Amino acid sequence: MTRAWLAVAVAGACTACSADHGPRFHAAGSRTPRAGGVLHVATEQHVSTLDPALAADEVSLYAIHAMFDTLVDYAPGSTALVPRLAARWDMSADARRFTFTLRDGVTYADGAPVVAADVAASLDRARTLPDSPYGSYLADVSSIAAPDARTLAIELAHPDAAFIYTLTMSFTAPAHRAGDGALAGAGPFTLAAWEPGVRVVLARNPRYYDAARVHVAGVELRENVPADVQFLAFERGELDAVDHLAAPDYQWLAGEPAWQPYLRGASTLSAFGWRMNVRVPPFDDVRVRRALNYADDKAHALRILGGTAEIAHGLLPPGVPGRDDALAPYPHDAAAARRLLAEAGHADGLDVELVTYAGDEPERLAQSLQADLAEVGVRARIVTMSFAAYQTAIGKPDGPPLSLAAWGGDSPDPTSFLDAKLATSAIGSDASANDSFYSNPALDDLLDRARAERDPARRAELYRRAERIVFDDAPWIFEYHRRAIEVVQPYLMGYDPHPVGIHDYASAWLDREAGE
């Protein structure tokens, strides 16, 4: 909102910001992680709740992830799973029974022991709270048992090899009510202070079971700081890192050689494009859907995003097992698009409504697609909605048939994309997760078999076949996967964007000179 104006205001002046355009602060040169110091970061959003069962937004989960360790978690900078509060886990041969053995001697910050029943209680809480978004993640769970303090057994009604990823999500973390009645976890940090809308302050948990993993003494997460102001604060050294850079700031940094070593990127678990309701004409004709895929020039979208994206051939982002990296995206081919449209009976072109939501980027992406479609005779009228209205509208069967699609996966697993967005079982009547209303028994069958498959290679093969079906049926105009970009101060180590979108404060360490 203010971003564009700030950009205008700053652009004129900021080209000559500092005398030398490189970093003002430097690393001391330590080779091993140093302990101590406070990590200063900020977010444009706000932390809405610190209750893991209720938090649906990314930023609340940054803080929650640091306060509530889960049984399993992602390794730093990678989508590989590592044991956290569970010493080990086991999946039965039919992918229906998961057994976890908790580490010995783990306690909460107040010294109370962490027991398996606490995990069971967290799962129950998510299932029973009426306004928890996580109840349906456990819809397939038929029983949860904690036969002793260190053993947790979860049984599913149907096989699902990907269920283990659910146990990385913060709502599954063991929690208990501390003396002050607040919900506390057994994470590397504890809550020191929270002023809603101003800042969350975390302090290192003195009783954390793996003390060597945590380096900084604390974290200050400032809330509701506009992206441009974050960058100014970063230049002044008040922030140690900035993620979600505003496009002008990113482009300025990308053009400064001195900043190159401190720009960090990672593929995110996201898929963007344009979803079509495949039950509604003209999108019920696969030729039309393919034609639109040929018409869309993805290079335009990449330019709008300033290079912080990768072109998509489907829904699965890079790094997800089963993604067919050899599958080439639909090329920009206006002739092919026109031919397909003519075959579908639209030789004179088409009139469509193109729904997007308010914001600099989504509006520009819509304008770009509008121009590409015009080239093949498709006259698109752009309709801009508020984000909340857009979210509500696209899940309705009689909602806008063609709209922006933006999806972030919960886990680095194909189920989080293909089952969630394109399976027949994901079609609803009012707030449909499958908002293309696409239903294909052949795809459903592959997805079901893959869920039950324990062998990674065979599972990947099934998903490659599924990807091919999705590509051919084209329920979306596939466009791009987002890259997370952040810039760090030269003295900030071990703080890289994580592919799963978590913020790993525990791995970060500050290599600052004394007195700097």
Add this chain to the structure above:
Amino acid sequence: MIRVVARRLAWTALVAWFVVTATFALLAAIPDDPMRALLGPHASEQSIAAARAHYCLDDGVVARYGCFVGDALRGDLGESYRSKRAVTDVLADRWWPTAQLAFAALALQLAIGVPLGVIAARRRGRWPDRAITIGALIAASAPAFVVGSLLLDVVAFRTGWLPLGGYGDAGVLDRLRHLALPALTLAAGGAAAYARLARAEVAAALASDHVRTARAKGAGERAVVLHHALRPGAAPLIALAGVDLGALLGGAILVEWIFQWPGLGRELLLAVLDVDLPVIIGIVLVSAIAIALANLVADVVAAWLDPRLR
């Protein structure tokens, strides 16, 4: 006088009721599903239906309205969907930052605007008048987000004298340092309006018979301007200040956002983006009451200054 105030207070209650009812109706008409916004894109249809039932969103607008009014009369404005905090607690947290900003901005715009208007009136047609008039036109036309962004970049960032926004928790001086730029941003447009109004009022008064009489009786220039020209011209200035104060007390959305000031305006912006209906209605209610009360106070002050208005 007391009867007038009582009548105005009753009127304030009516205005507040009307504004809240209109807001309620508008929010009921928008197509956004607050539970979709709350639970996020990953929540299943069943989760959303359960949450809608929990917050009585399926109960029909009339029933919800009846419920809301009943609770509101008992001082319960509901709880925020997002944070689960009582709306009255949210308002209690947010009104004081906004009040500080509002009074600081009002004081600044009066302190800058009125003297400039007086100077312009006394030098009417000469260069100080022209400079002030043109400057006021520019200041009045510049949107707050442009002024705010420029001040943040030029004054705070380049010089390093002032913080890049925030509330300031380390004592009174620290608070004032954080308050300076947002207050100045808000005051810029207002100061221009006061300068123009003061110029017109004082110029008219200076040309009037009573000022000529005062001069003839040998009153000093200082007394003439302050006592005989500015005081009778103060009523419109105070009326304007009342309107401004009311508006400022409702929260300044953009300025609070740019400067990360944890007030009502920013809270309203976030509540609208999150479709957090109870918070939106709570803030609208506070704004409506603030505007009505500030106007009432302005009328009382004006009447006290100018007996003809009583």
